[in-house]
Amino acid sequence: MGSGTYTGGLKVISSDRAAGLMENGWHKADLHVHTCCSFDVLSAASMHPESLFRKGRRNGLDIVTFTDHDTVKANDIIGWKREGFVPGVELSVRDPVNVGHTVHINVFGFDREQFLEFDHLAREKKDIYSLIDYFRSNDLPYVYNHPFWFPRGDRPNFPAVPELVRHFPVTEYNMQDLRQKNLFVMALAQRFGKGMVATSDSHTGNIGSVYTIARGDTFHEYFSNISKGRSWMVIDEPFCKYLTGELNSWIELAFSRRKNIREEVGFTTGMGQLDKFISLLGSDSLEKSPRMSCTAKNILKQISGSGVPALIYMISKQPQVSRIGRVINA
Structure with missing residues (x-):
């Protein structure tokens, strides 16, 4: 993708260019990765959270997080306060009134009690704006995942997506989705002044194949810089x-x-x-x-x-x- 490009005002660079920045206090993370704890991942040994944690660290990730579907089993296995690890989850939210289709949200840095609280909100109240209020009031980093990807059987409510983007600090360039759709997301992020992360969303162990780099001595600082656009998305391969x-x-x-x-x-x-x-x-x-x-x-x-x-x-x-x-x- 060249040494560095601007796509819709948002920055994408190659891993070669990123390597130079990494020597000057930048940190890297792949903020959307699944383990065998997700229902849609084969339970091979290589997909065990411990195996993927070690692989992520070998691949140079400063921060490893797992975002399994509506479960924190991987966090239990790894240890919620393990060095180099940030608890995460991919939350499925079906809000029939405000949205109409299922929205996936990655949430980070929570504890077990907080997970039980916002998981209950997602399952019982089914109000995405109540969830967002919870994340904000508890200072939890959260990302709007693949805004234009919809689960099989859902009827997409396309006009709802731009309005939702307005309420998220960061949205996602997801390598599992079409480049055209990701470019639409980037256009919305630019329009509303939102940050973006490049993620693998890997279900097969390809952790860190794409990633996001930003400065930050803590995860919150790292995420805050992303939300302010002080980051680079690192992507080497085309979608196909x-x-x-x-x-x-x-x-x-x-x-x-x-x-x-x-x-x-x-x-x-x-x-x-x-x-x-x-x-x-x-x-x-x-x-x-x-x-x-x-x-x-x-x-x-x-x-x-x-x-x-x-x-x-x-x-x-x-x-x-x-x-x-x-x-x-x-």
Whole structure:
């Protein structure tokens, strides 16, 4: 992406450029990572919070955090006050009155009691603005995740997104989502003077493959600088290449624990046709035949490596991209 570029007034640089800044008091973190504690992550050993914590530190992350879906099990495993670790969670909020579709929020730096309080608000009150008031009153950093990504089955309320962005200090450039959608988010962040973070949102252990750098001796200082735009997003790969790599990692994980795939409830790659093919990995015939298993793995990797699944996914989302564009431009 070049040594440094401005996209919509927000800064994106390469890892080579970031390396120079890191020598001068900047810190880096990937603020959206999932472990095997998330319902949609395969429970391979490499996805255990301890394994991912060590990998994140080896990859040079000054701050490691895990944002599993509506659970803090990873925090329990790692230790809430472990050095180099910041407690996190990805909270799912369904507010039928103010929004209409499910919103995902990453929250950081809370304790167990606070989690129970805001988790109860999300589940019972279902009022996103009450949640935001809670985060503000308790000085908890929070991020609007992938604003233009919507769970399967949800009916997106596109006009609600710009209004929501106004109420968040930071929003997200999510590498699991289309570049066009991320550019729309960047345009909104610039319009409303919001900070942005680049995140992997990895469900396969690719922690720190993209990240955000900013100054700050504490996590709150680091996050405050991001919210003020005093940060850089570090992204090296285009979406298609990144997604292909994530799919390849998923295939490796799937075959490493193939016998238990049928027990994985709720997992999805986000690509319906690929999900159907991968479901065959749990069949008795593949369990009994190493040769068939090896053949199936090679076929999957060839399909994924061709870039076709990523391309199909991109094409399938173009109508949605057009609708979002009309809302943003309006």
